[in-house]
Amino acid sequence: MVNLNEYLGGIATSIAEARLMSDLKSLEIAEKFAKHNLLKHFTIPRFKAQNVELTIPVAIGELSSDYEKDYEPINNIEFNSQTYTILKNSSKVNTFDRKTSTLLRSLIAEETDILEKNLKANQNNEEFLDQFSMRVAERFLSIYPKKLDYKFLVKQLNSNLKPLISSKQVVKQNTKVIVEAHKLNEIKPENIIQIKMTLNEEGMEWYTSENDNGEIESKLLPE
Incomplete structure (x- = not known):
């Protein structure tokens, strides 16, 4: 099976590449005509795909769906370490004494676990982070003697x-279709979808003009 968007996009791309091959051949013919005394007055043959209508049979294999990836809002080790560093820097000390350090790391770990559970169960990250910060600050000030x-x-x-809190990620799964002829032959006709697709060509060409400052400008515009 293939993704429906990739399959249809591939068809459109193939037609565009066919137009490119045709244009290159027209260029080759134009160079030959230019060298011939009579042919140089002839119109250069060129393929133009005005309307290309396609009927594409497919069978739906899997419908598109959205699902959430396993949500890990924080890296506990990094988060705890950063919290500890913030408190230490705010206290303007090189290091805490052993007792304060042990108590501090313990309370940070406890509060981080609570924060992680809240983040997984709810959407309001800022509210729960604010609650975490207030609880940590309050408990820290209760064990640290300096004001x-x-x-x-x-x-x-x-x-x-x-910045250390990640958001939930929703992954979009594209519709998958069966396109192989031998597989479609094994599927009941009523289960096959006929996709009607029309491609309208709108060629582009370079348009050169001179602006008010006398500078030459080139723009790619529709033919």
């Missing part, structure tokens, strides 16, 4: 951790 600005700490956590 720090609570609001500033919450703001630092929100702004620095937000």
Whole structure:
């Protein structure tokens, strides 16, 4: 089976490539005509696909559908490490003492687990991140003896951790069709779809003109 969009696109592309091959042949003929005393007055033969109508039989194999990829909103190790670093930098210390460090890493891990569960179950990432930042800041200030600005700490956590949260990804699965003749022969006629497709040619040509500044401009415009 193939994707329906790729199959129809491939047909249209093949016709465009056929037009290219025809134009190259017309160019070759034009060069020969130009060298002949009589033929140079003749019209150059050129293929033009004004309307190409196609009837394409296919059978639907799989209908298109959207599905969500397994959602992992955060990388816990990276997220916990970054949270710890933000608190340490806000405290303007090179390192915490062992007791503070152990308590801090533990509370961060607990809050990260809660945040991850909330993100997986809901859509409002900013709201849950804000709750995470407030809880972490509040618990941190309860174990750290130095006085720090609570609001500033919450703001630092929100702004620095937000880029680490991933959004849910929806994957679109295209409709797949059966196009092989030997397979279509095995399918009941009532289960085969006839796709009517018409291709209208709108050729393009280079148009050269001179602007107000005396500069030559070239634009690709419809014939």
